[in-house]
Amino acid sequence: MTMAYGNVDNLDEDDIDGHNFFCQIRYEYSLMSEYAQLQRHSIPGVYVLPSGQTSHMWYGLIFIRSGVYQGAIYKFTLTVSKGYPDDGCPEFDFQAGVFHPVVNCETGELDIRREFPIWRRGVDFLYHLLAYAQGIFYNVETRDPLNVEAAKLYNSDQDEYQARVKQSIERCKQEVLAPNVHDPHSIKFAExxxxxxxxxxxxxxxxxxxxxxxxxxxxxxxxxxxxxxxxxxxxxxxxxxxxx
Structure with a gap:
């Protein structure tokens, strides 16, 4: 789509307001389209709900049904910038405490760049990112880890690695019950x-x-x-x- 303005510096106040309004509509439409795609390409074990306060944040849960992480339930937050899909990768953060080589255990940050070094408009979509986030628990990679300790244990001591994973799973299950009091659309669990x-x-x-x-x-x-x-x-x- 071609923009009607060639140089923002030459716009008057009304033009700038109109330009910003157009950009906001375009951004909202992109996210609506992405959410519709997610519904068409549903991923078993992944549940997502947009925030009730801002359009650029989605809350979700990932259930792991087999493998080393079987039984795990992980909360996550997916955040996109207001320039999406043109200004880089979204951010994907698990709850703190996930023990995995490509997840920062303290912040929950998922290493997206190993799968999406460049976010390609019209090629990469948010459901691709969600599938990747789930897939890391079935196919563990240890190259260039965010959690060095987890990577070393996975490569050298599987028994200890699995013990640490189980501890992490139990902690995260308890945190899943903690409600997000700041947003009514966050996914809630109860005993x-x-x-x-x-x-x-x-x-x-x-x-x-x-x-x-x-x-x-x-x-x-x-x-x-x-x-x-x-x-x-x-x-x-x-x-x-x-x-x-």
Missing amino acids: WNTDVMKAARTMIFEPEFLDTAEEDQEEPANAQVSGLSWVKKGTTQPFSKDKL
Whole structure:
């Protein structure tokens, strides 16, 4: 898309406001498009929700289901600059305490540059970054590590490495329960409550708890006793408004 202005220095105040507005709309559209792509290219075990306070931050969780890190649940924050996708790689930060050669254990920073040395507009997308962030736990690399200790243990003492990983997993699981009080859209967890889950399961799987508007209507002899339908019971009329 060609910009209408050749030199920002020559713009008057109204032009600059219009230019900034256009850039903001373009930025918001880019992120909406990226989020839609993530929904189309869903990654099993990765869950993401945009911040409720700013469009350039996403909150997420990664679940690891096999390998050395099996059972791990890691919170993360993905941050993009207001010049995205033209001004470099986004930032990806796990919660502190992740023990991995390409993650800074103290800050949670993920080494993105090894996979995306240059962020290429129209080629690299945020779902690629999310897939990479999950993939590091299945294919551990130790070249040019951010966590030197983790890399050395992985190469020389697998028993100790796995013991440290398990300690890290347990710590991070506890931190997952800590709520982010600053943003209502952050993904929240609570301790397992058997009574709550039992009630939810009952509502899902037992037909008498389903919301049926015509519950007292006489059922046809061959009526289905479970499941949902977009058609009224005993008829072929769909649930749509009557024509005026």
